[in-house]
Amino acid sequence: xxxxxxxxxxxxxxxxxxxxxxxxxxxxxxxxxxxxxxxxxxxxxxxxxxxxxxxxxxxxxxxxxxxxxxxxxxxxxxxxxxxxxxxxxxxxxxxxxxxxxxxxxxxxxxxxxxxxxxxxxxxxxxxxxxxxxxxxxxxxxxxxxxxxxxxxxxxxxxxxxxxxxxxxxxxxxxxxxxxxxxxxxxxxxxxxxxxxxxxxxxxxxxxxxxxxxxxxxxxxxxxxxxxxxxxxxxxxxxxxxxxxxxxxxxxxxxxxxxxxxxxxxxxxxxxxxxxxxxxxxxxxxxxxxxxxxxxxxxxxxxxxxxxxxxxxxxxxxxxxxxxxx
Amino acid sequence: xxxxxxxxxxxxxxxxxxxxxxxxxxxxxxxxxxxxxxxxxxxxxxxxxxxxxxxxxxxxxxxxxxxxxxxxxxxxxxxxxxxxxxxxxxxxxxxxxxxxxxxxxxxxxxxxxxxxxxxxxxxxxxxxxxxxxxxxxxxxxxxxxxxxxxxxxxxxxxxxxxxx
Ligand SMILES: [Fe+2]
Numbered sequence: 001x002x003x004x005x006x007x008x009x010x011x012x013x014x015x016x017x018x019x020x021x022x023x024x025x026x027x028x029x030x031x032x033x034x035x036x037x038x039x040x041x042x043x044x045x046x047x048x049x050x051x052x053x054x055x056x057x058x059x060x061x062x063x064x065x066x067x068x069x070x071x072x073x074x075x076x077x078x079x080x081x082x083x084x085x086x087x088x089x090x091x092x093x094x095x096x097x098x099x100x101x102x103x104x105x106x107x108x109x110x111x112x113x114x115x116x117x118x119x120x121x122x123x124x125x126x127x128x129x130x131x132x133x134x135x136x137x138x139x140x141x142x143x144x145x146x147x148x149x150x151x152x153x154x155x156x157x158x159x160x161x162x163x164x165x166x167x168x169x170x171x172x173x174x175x176x177x178x179x180x181x182x183x184x185x186x187x188x189x190x191x192x193x194x195x196x197x198x199x200x201x202x203x204x205x206x207x208x209x210x211x212x213x214x215x216x217x218x219x220x221x222x223x224x225x226x227x228x229x230x231x232x233x234x235x236x237x238x239x240x241x242x243x244x245x246x247x248x249x250x251x252x253x254x255x256x257x258x259x260x261x262x263x264x265x266x267x268x269x270x271x272x273x274x275x276x277x278x279x280x281x282x283x284x285x286x287x288x289x290x291x292x293x294x295x296x297x298x299x300x301x302x303x304x305x306x307x308x309x310x311x312x313x314x315x316x317x318x319x320x321x322x323x324x325x
Numbered sequence: 326x327x328x329x330x331x332x333x334x335x336x337x338x339x340x341x342x343x344x345x346x347x348x349x350x351x352x353x354x355x356x357x358x359x360x361x362x363x364x365x366x367x368x369x370x371x372x373x374x375x376x377x378x379x380x381x382x383x384x385x386x387x388x389x390x391x392x393x394x395x396x397x398x399x400x401x402x403x404x405x406x407x408x409x410x411x412x413x414x415x416x417x418x419x420x421x422x423x424x425x426x427x428x429x430x431x432x433x434x435x436x437x438x439x440x441x442x443x444x445x446x447x448x449x450x451x452x453x454x455x456x457x458x459x460x461x462x463x464x465x466x467x468x469x470x471x472x473x474x475x476x477x478x479x480x481x482x483x484x485x486x487x488x489x
Binding site: 157158159161178179180181182183184186187188189190191192193196199200201202203204205206207221222223224225226227229246247248249251252253254255256261268269270271272273274275276277278279280281282283284295296300302303304306309318320321322323324325 | 328329330331332333334339340341342343344345346347348349351352353354355356357358359360361374375376377378380382384398399400401403405411413415438439440441442443444445446447448449450451452454457470472473474481483484487
């Protein structure tokens with residue numbers, strides 16, 4: 001297990017601090033994030049890096065592999081997390097150039113949070129679509145603390161119930177997104193007899209999504225045991241390449257998303273999946289995927305949160321495809 | 326400023342994408358369209374369009390009045406087309422065992438106090454709470470996407486609904 005301590009340096013000439021976890025060092029300049037480790041270096045456009053880092057932090061390392069790009073990323077083991085370079089890259093693996101270090105999740109999280117906060121400048125929102133945000137580039141200038149510390153919505157039973165995560169409205173600061181101005185905002189008729197007000201429950205789910213102020217950020221809206229409905233609104237490009245550690249499913253609720261699907265281990269192309277409203281598709285347990293949404297769209301991501309699944313798939317006790325026919 | 330049109334689907338009007346295979350088998354993606362599935366289904370047939378081990382997403386064609394149902398766990402219904410009334414009754418006593426998962430059909434009209442009713446249209450999500458009985462009614466054909474667990478009433482016909 002590595003040493004998860006952040007390195008608190010004085011800011012560099014661009015005004016940014018450097019960070020370190022174990023052997024991995026992170027620095028930024030005006031345009032790029034520079035990642036280095038004993039025996040290797042990697043460079044990423046800093047907007048791309050911050051958008052990926054934002055998801056990794058907000059999702060607490062999510063399910064499985066969060067590839068920031070073809071080289072750098074994290075793998076969640078739910079308590080520990082692997083930080084890697086080249087681990088899921090055919091070329092790096094062929095020459096044994098990859099590096100992976102395992103940390104306690106609570107060692108990595110504060111370093112990633114501090115880096116995200118320090119490197120995100122005023123006017124840049126890593127969760128926003130490109131048309132909705134200012135630039136990530138340039139010297140250190142202010143911060144966007146409010147944007148990078150948003151809490152992910154995690155309903156325990158269903159959005160809108162008492163003691164559960166609230167609905168969205170103008171009054172709570174969630175305005176209808178410019179791409180969803182035509183989405184009907186009328187609520188369902190709910191007629192509850194006295195005493196059943198918190199069980200007779202319905203809400204306008206599409207209106208709720210039309211008011212999401214973030215992109216590519218699945219939140220939980222309804223729960224049936226380990227079955228989680230995790231809708232999200234998507235615009236432009238998924239800032240990570242998600243490597244599955246279980247099967248996940250997509251239901252396209254509106255508009256259209258194109259998915260590039262590649263091999264989980266090597267990144268070799270396997271398929272493209274084009275999804276339009278009403279389309280349903282599984283993402284098998286042995287792939288990684290990245291989505292492209294030309295217009296802001298509503299996507300229902302459906303997850304099985306059973307904590308035993310990653311090991312069952314890793315040990316091939318479960319097939320990577322969800323159904324045989 | 327540009328205006329944007331949000332495209333939803335319906336029984337009458339849906340477009341399908343698909344899997345473009347590069348080096349794979351399209352069946353790995355179990356690709357279907359829930360409107361196409363509901364268009365070809367009998368009223369209130371519960372056709373699985375998603376399955377993650379014991380959990381399912383069912384596409385249900387809502388048309389006319391359904392039987393009464395209950396479950397030992399919550400379910401969530403998303404109306405994907407049409408207007409659907411959901412009637413709820415609190416069940417007196419346990420009609421299904423706590424460990425029996427999936428939707429159970431009840432005989433006739435259940436006994437118990439009325440909990441209320443919901444009128445939901447496309448885009449609305451409704452809770453079907455555990456311990457309640459519920460019935461759907463749709464004057465015109467509609468579509469429900471149901472988040473539940475695979476049960477006695479779940480229909481699986483992947484070969485018919487999925488891209489091969
Ligand atoms: Fe994913």
